Amino acid sequence: MLRKIAVSDLTLGMYIHEFCRPRVHDPFWTLHVERELRDEAVLQRIQESTREVWIDTRRGKIPDEQTPILAVASTHVPAPDTTASSIEKELARAKMICGRAKDAVMTMFTDARMGRAMNAEDVDLLVEEISTSIMRHPHALISLSRLKTSDEYTYMHSVAVCALMVALARQMNLSEDQVRDAGVAGLMHDVGKMMISPAILNKPDRLTFDEYEAMKHHPQAGLEILQNCQQVTNAVRDVCLHHHEKVDGSGYPHGLRGDEISIFAKMGAICDVYDAVTSNRPYKRGWDAAQSIREMASWKGHFDEKIFQHFVKTVGIYPIGALVRLKSERLGVVIEQGEKSLLHPKVKVFMSTRTRVTFAPEVVNLGDPGAQDSIVKFELAEDWGLGDVDTMWAGDAAP
Secondary structure: OEEEEEHHHOOOOOEEEEEOOOOOOOHHHHHOOOEEOOOHHHHHHHHHHOOEEEEEOOOOOOOOOOOOOOEEEOOOOOOOOOOOOOHHHHHHHHHHHHHHHHHHHHHHHHHHHOOOOOOHHHHHHHHHHHHHHHHHOOOHHHHHOOOOOHHHHHHHHHHHHHHHHHHHHHHOOOOHHHHHHHHHHHHHOOHHHHHOOHHHHOOOOOOOHHHHHHHOOHHHHHHHHHOOOOOOOHHHHHHHHHOOOOOEOOOOOOOOEHHHOOHHHHHHHHHHHHHHHHOOEOOEOOOOHHHHHHHHHOOOOOOOHHHHHHHHHHHOOOOOOOEEEEOOOEEEEEEEOOOOOOOOOEEEEEEEOOOOOEEEEEEEEOOOOOOOOOEEEEOOHHHHOOOOOHHHHHHHHOO
């Protein structure tokens, strides 16, 4: 008998028939399906990465009588549940994923610097975990990965670009293999920075002209690292080498223009810049998400316009974390994208724009059929004497 249970009720000795998750190729999920669960570490990974699972009680341990049975089947299993979880739950998951991902990228980049081969299976598993989070909730991990400290920037930047690339590839309706390549490319696009002098890479001030010229060598250095990794595709190598090219030909290292730049490299250029300009650095506070989109849209000749429009849809016209003024003369922070319209997100309001007096936060869903309110304009936190507003939407998940 096949029974669907919550992963919180999954125990060692049960026989896993199927995972309730999108069927994306991944060594971990294919390795542990249709077999008895015997490894505690595997159990923990499953519980952190999905919500429900089908077990076969004829071939493994039977659940306790108190265990809630979500569904029963005799010969088949329904399609995986891909319903997006709440932003709060996914932010908590995303925080754990970001922590593991940062550690994994640090290890991979250190291996690269020491001349050791990277573990392609580890890369695949990491990209799959990030991709699964994005499928559960498209904006949680992307938004959370923006919140990084300066000392972890190099590694978390790679995690953030990976998440953005996966989300953008899905928004563009690329194939699953292309989504995977996009994610791997995002994760590995800056691996060449491991060959740059730490004095330059970690400099707390702006780079001099000579230092910037040295930094511009990192795409070629990254390509040389990836050429020694047979499992890496040409698309991943191309993004590593060409994510600083611009469509008007003013980029580097080869000054490519227009269609000379691959679609993946054009995607990488947008995702790389977006995360860079939204991140705080020792010498510059990052722009908020909304300002970043406005500024990037004004850089004519920098990005491919069609792909940039797809990117705007990916992060939202009103991205999570954006400070906005409502028609009701209230100030609030966007906490979740609208289910049916990018123009109608959920906003957590907390201040009167007339009196500048704060009040108990209230969530307003501008997409509700009877909603009378709407967004009038973006606002800057400093204009209202506000400090870090990220905790308004990230809560305990904020670093």
